[in-house]
Amino acid sequence: MIPDYLTFIRFQNKRNLLYIYIVTLILLGFYWKNTFFSFSRDDAWLVSAILALVLYAFIADLKAYWAYKCVVKNVDLTHFLKKKSAGNKSLFLAPFGVLVFGYLIFCAFTWALLLFIPAGLTLVLLAVISPLFIWAIFALLRPVYIRQVTASERNTLKYKRLSHYLVITATMSVLMNLITIAPLRHSPQFDLYGRYFTLESIITMLVLCAIVLAINLIFLRFTRRYIFLGHLFMNEIDLTFSTTIPCQELYEKPRWLRLVLLVSIEFIWSALIALIVTISGWSLWFEVYFLLCYLPCLACYMLHAWWKWHNDFMMSCDMYLRWGELQSGER
Template sequence: MIPDYLKFIRIQDKKILPFLFVVVFIMIGFYWKNNGYKFNQNDTYYLSGIIGILFFNSIYELKAFWAYKCVTKAIDFSFFSGSKLSKTEASFSHPFLASILFTVVFWLIIWSSFLVHPAIYVLIPLLAISPIFIYGVFRNLRTSYIKQVATAAVEKVKYKHLYRYIFAYLLLGVALNLLTISPLKHEADFSQQAGVFSARVVVSMFIACCIVLTMNLLFTRLSKRYIFLGRLFLKEIDFYFSVSLPWPAFYDQPFWLRILLLLLIEFVWIIFVSMLLAWSGWQIWFEIYFLICFLPCIGFNYLHVYALWHRDFLMACDMYFRWGTIDKQTHLW
């Protein structure tokens, strides 16, 4: 029996809300730890930026997911019979605009909290409110995206190549990483007063890069096959979206060996960058220093994500053709 929409989202929401709590706790917790276990009013920009990126990631592919559900008739959508999408709703539900507005409103909430309460009492309400606030807006936007699926009309392919799709993903990931590690510039272990080419700074930067890479790899485990299937149904991508892997020899090696090689390259790279900066006498921001040191990990993450999403895309293509066959047989019945 096909579940109706209301029953399905009740089950889905029981999974989404705990997931949001876990993700927000991890990211805000890392920022809090990197900031010396304290918050102040200057952190409002960083905190709102972190929550804003998390919110954008949670809604950006919603339309594609519900396109997959609608086309495959996995859910009874009679709940939306007669519902129309207004131009205002369509405009404000755009992922970029919705995320910007969300970030601004959330910044006002955090900023107001620091005015009313001491900084020490802001953490617990922030951790409690953030996931619920994301979920509340997410729940409202979900209905808008479902309405958009019925009227979706794509005149040309939206995403021509998988590497562009991954670049956008990595760009957001790097922005989130920089916001999270930014407070480390005040830590003694990352102080450049003794020079960037010191054992303490090099080892601390290596450990920071390893931790950030681990977090990035954990979040790549979420499958994209249903998202890609939805985008195929919406004609936002075609079957040339990902033809082959960029560096086949890289994937011939086992994962543990790739990680060991990366760690070796990463450590040597940090030493080289630190030595170059010490020799040149350049003074750069901590965030730029971290970003340069993190480049090998970004390259590894790109290749790793490409392999995972290439496989998910091939599975989506297979499901697309299978659904076409099933749909034709259903019409014959």
């Protein structure tokens, strides 16, 4: 029996709220640890950005997900299909618009808390309340996106290639990484000016890059096959979205060998960057220096994302073509 919309979202709401809490607490926990378990007014802007990026991550492909649900009809959306609606396509409701709006909301909320309670309690309250805000915005946008799907003409190509989709995701990932590690600039361990080209400094950056990459790869484990299927149904991508994968020979290598290559390249690259910065006498911001050292790990992240999402897309194409055959057979 196909569940109706209200029954389905009651189950989904519980699961989504749990996911939002887990992701938010992990990211705020890392940020808090990097501030040496302190919180001040200067941190309000960065914490608000973290929360806004979490919100964006949960709603970026929400419309595509419900396009998949709408077409395959494993949820009864009669409630929306009966209503004739052109769908509100305001820029403020687009994922990037919601990102900006969410950032402003979280900034206002954080500063309001700081006005009335000690800074030490503000982060605790944010960790408890902000996931509920994110979940509420998610729940409010869901019917809007469903109405857009049911009213859409489905004739606009949004992403020509997987690389375009990947660049947006990688950019958001880098922003989150930079914001989360930003407090480390105040750590004596990462005060590297004048001693970039030392073994201790190089290994310190190597470990930091490895930790950041490992966390990013964990979040890559979630499949996007149904997201890509939704994009296919809306014609936002086509069957040429991803035809091959880069570095095929590297992809076929054992995982342990790829790991050894990455560590070796990252060490040599970090040493080279440290040498250049030392010789030039530059005084770089910590975030800039980290990003320069992180480039090999970023390339690794993008390759792994490309490989995984290519496989997910191939499965989406298979389901898309099979669905087309089933629909043709019914006619």
